[in-house]
Amino acid sequence: MVTTTRTAPLPSLASVYRTRAVVELKEFSRQREAVVFTLLFPVLLLLVFGAILDYDIGGTVGVSIGFVQYFLAGVTAAGILGASLQNMAISIATERSDGTLKGLAGTPMPRHAYFVGKVAQVLAVTVAIIAVLLLVGVAFYDVEPPRGRDWLTFAWVAGLGAAACTLLGIAISSLAKNGRSASATVTPIALVLQFISGVFFQFSQVPEWLQTVAAIFPLKWMAQGLRAVFLPDQLAAVEPAGTWELGRVALVLAAWCVVGLVLCVLTFRWQDR
Amino acid sequence: MCGPEGRDVMGDWLPVTSTTAAHRGVRPHPGEPLDPDAAISVRGLVKRYGAATAVDGLDLDIRRGEIFALLGPNGAGKTTTVEICEGYRNRDAGEVRVLGEDPASAGRRWKAQLGIVLQSGAGDSQLTVRELVRAQASYYPDARDADEVLELVGLTEKARARGRTLSGGQRRRLDVALGIVGRPALLFLDEPTTGFDPEARRQFWSLIRSLRDDLGTTMLLTTHYLDEAEALADRVGVIARGRLAEVAVPSALGGRGSAPAVVTWREDGVRRERATATPTALVRELAERFGGEVPELAVARPTLEDVYLRMIGKRPEAADDAGARDEREDPAW
Numbered sequence: 173m174v175t176t177t178r179t180a181p182l183p184s185l186a187s188v189y190r191t192r193a194v195v196e197l198k199e200f201s202r203q204r205e206a207v208v209f210t211l212l213f214p215v216l217l218l219l220v221f222g223a224i225l226d227y228d229i230g231g232t233v234g235v236s237i238g239f240v241q242y243f244l245a246g247v248t249a250a251g252i253l254g255a256s257l258q259n260m261a262i263s264i265a266t267e268r269s270d271g272t273l274k275g276l277a278g279t280p281m282p283r284h285a286y287f288v289g290k291v292a293q294v295l296a297v298t299v300a301i302i303a304v305l306l307l308v309g310v311a312f313y314d315v316e317p318p319r320g321r322d323w324l325t326f327a328w329v330a331g332l333g334a335a336a337c338t339l340l341g342i343a344i345s346s347l348a349k350n351g352r353s354a355s356a357t358v359t360p361i362a363l364v365l366q367f368i369s370g371v372f373f374q375f376s377q378v379p380e381w382l383q384t385v386a387a388i389f390p391l392k393w394m395a396q397g398l399r400a401v402f403l404p405d406q407l408a409a410v411e412p413a414g415t416w417e418l419g420r421v422a423l424v425l426a427a428w429c430v431v432g433l434v435l436c437v438l439t440f441r442w443q444d445r
Numbered sequence: 446m447c448g449p450e451g452r453d454v455m456g457d458w459l460p461v462t463s464t465t466a467a468h469r470g471v472r473p474h475p476g477e478p479l480d481p482d483a484a485i486s487v488r489g490l491v492k493r494y495g496a497a498t499a500v501d502g503l504d505l506d507i508r509r510g511e512i513f514a515l516l517g518p519n520g521a522g523k524t525t526t527v528e529i530c531e532g533y534r535n536r537d538a539g540e541v542r543v544l545g546e547d548p549a550s551a552g553r554r555w556k557a558q559l560g561i562v563l564q565s566g567a568g569d570s571q572l573t574v575r576e577l578v579r580a581q582a583s584y585y586p587d588a589r590d591a592d593e594v595l596e597l598v599g600l601t602e603k604a605r606a607r608g609r610t611l612s613g614g615q616r617r618r619l620d621v622a623l624g625i626v627g628r629p630a631l632l633f634l635d636e637p638t639t640g641f642d643p644e645a646r647r648q649f650w651s652l653i654r655s656l657r658d659d660l661g662t663t664m665l666l667t668t669h670y671l672d673e674a675e676a677l678a679d680r681v682g683v684i685a686r687g688r689l690a691e692v693a694v695p696s697a698l699g700g701r702g703s704a705p706a707v708v709t710w711r712e713d714g715v716r717r718e719r720a721t722a723t724p725t726a727l728v729r730e731l732a733e734r735f736g737g738e739v740p741e742l743a744v745a746r747p748t749l750e751d752v753y754l755r756m757i758g759k760r761p762e763a764a765d766d767a768g769a770r771d772e773r774e775d776p777a778w
Contacts, residue, residue: 180586180587181586182553182554182557182586183583183584183585183586187583188583188584191580191583191584194580195572195576195580198571198572198576199570199571199572202571202572202607203571266569267568270565270566270568270569271563271565271566271568272568272570274533274563274565275561275563275565275566275568275623277533278531278532278533278556278559278561278563279556279561279581279584279585279627280553280554280556280557280584280585280586280627281584282553442533443533
């Protein structure tokens with residue numbers, strides 16, 4: 173009995189990754205709360221804000237730019253934060269407290285495959301949210317889609333931001349007792365960050381000391397990087413540094429990736445304490 | 446000596462071909478070498494949590510193909526011992542071999558031979574029962590067909606239901622399906638029937654027996670239900686205060702088989718009771734005295750529960766043997 177199982181080869185990594193990716197996509201897409209909260213809420217915000225706040229923000233630098241164009245950058249950054257940090261913190265805390273993680277750790281599944289599945293889920297949800305926000309923006313509010321090299325900037329800001337926030341979300345999941353407490357902790361923090369990071373208001377209107385606080389966290393840099401994508405270069409003059417600071421955006425987000433990874437390695441648990 | 450389902454418990458004893466502790470049916474002695482043929486062999490296992498010692502020099506052998514039930518009160522070190530064998534926890538001292546490997550360093554190939562049914566269960570999944578079993582199967586080298594496994598655990602009708610919509614008993618069966626789909630040589634079952642109604646428990650028991658009888662699966666079962674241990678287990682081990690207090694077939698645990706029987710009857714309007722090593726002789730004597738039927742006659746041996754409660758409550762150490770024997774002769778027990 174034992175000898176026969178010994179001779180059969182373990183399943184390939186590719187097939188285990190495929191299983192995990194499919195499992196994670198089904199788990200997300202079938203959970204109504206997750207879909208509404210992560211995918212539809214940012215779209216709703218865009219629709220409502222777009223309908224109310226349609227003033228021009230380009231006056232001081234001599235161009236005509238509606239606030240929706242500015243808000244689309246911010247709400248996209250917030251959407252990525254939801255798809256990665258909030259989603260990971262809540263879903264992993266839930267799976268840890270209900271025994272899913274412990275069960276997986278008792279199978280011959282290579283443990284890193286669990287994270288491969290989560291990354292696939294974050295990627296899929298992030299791409300979906302960006303696509304829907306862009307479509308709604310273009311269709312209803314005459315938002316100008318990015319052009320040429322802006323797409324490249326869009327891709328690396330979104331990718332690096334999602335990576336940093338995914339790692340932080342995984343790390344935060346270990347602090348929470350269960351999914352509900354993770355949600356109760358992370359949601360208000362995310363909301364505060366959104367207010368001070370230039371999502372709902374122009375970042376230049378945020379008091380300077382709060383700007384400094386926001387600059388510690390990744391969301392501010394994600395929003396700033398995405399503004400470089402969605403806004404004309406004249407508006408860079410309104411930014412705190414007078415430029416888009418794309419080099420610094422990359423540096424801060426990469427630093428958060430490193431911090432998040434170290435925290436994950438130090439704190440990740442496969443079962444409740 | 447028959448189990449509740451009529452299976453002769455003693456008849457399942459393997460012929461004594463080896464002198465290892467597992468084959469003698471007794472607890473291994475401290476210092477005895479690990480049994481290389483056993484499914485699980487543990488010597489001098491110690492696990493501490495801070496200042497508290499959860500497992501304190503435990504010795505255990507579980508042979509291949511048997512159902513072994515581990516009994517013990519909460520906090521006796523049961524779950525810790527099992528989780529060390531499963532590879533979930535590290536030990537502080539002692540030696541452990543599970544299917545020939547040390548769980549602390551064994552890899553994926555080793556895990557592929559285990560099935561683990563946790564107390565916590567499979568969680569609140571949005572996946573269907575069949576999807577969950579298929580996903581689990583894809584982690585193993587030689588998995589069973591998912592639909593076959595669902596048939597085996599009686600969940601075929603629920604194959605398309607989402608995991609989170611199952612009732613307690615159905616969830617437990619799903620947990621077992623997930624535990625056996627990888628074709629394990631060794632299956633861990635942690636309190637598998639908690640929350641079952643009697644009917645569901647009977648069904649579950651016959652499933653567990655068929656896994657052993659038809660598929661040769663070795664099983665380590667922990668349970669709080671003594672009737673479950675008696676119905677299922679080939680051998681029972683009682684853990685008390687971090688040590689294995691005794692190992693025996695259920696019918697012989699704590700000297701049950703040879704313990705004095707208690708004969709009760711009614712005579713002159715009062716209830717009489719006598720403990721005796723020769724109940725047959727006493728009954729014959731009574732029958733002669735009454736010249737036929739003896740009013741309210743009953744002959745009882747200590748139940749597994751009587752023995753178990755005494756072991757965990759008053760007899761944690763072998764050194765108390767003498768005291769326990771005195772107690773057994775007390776007709777009041």
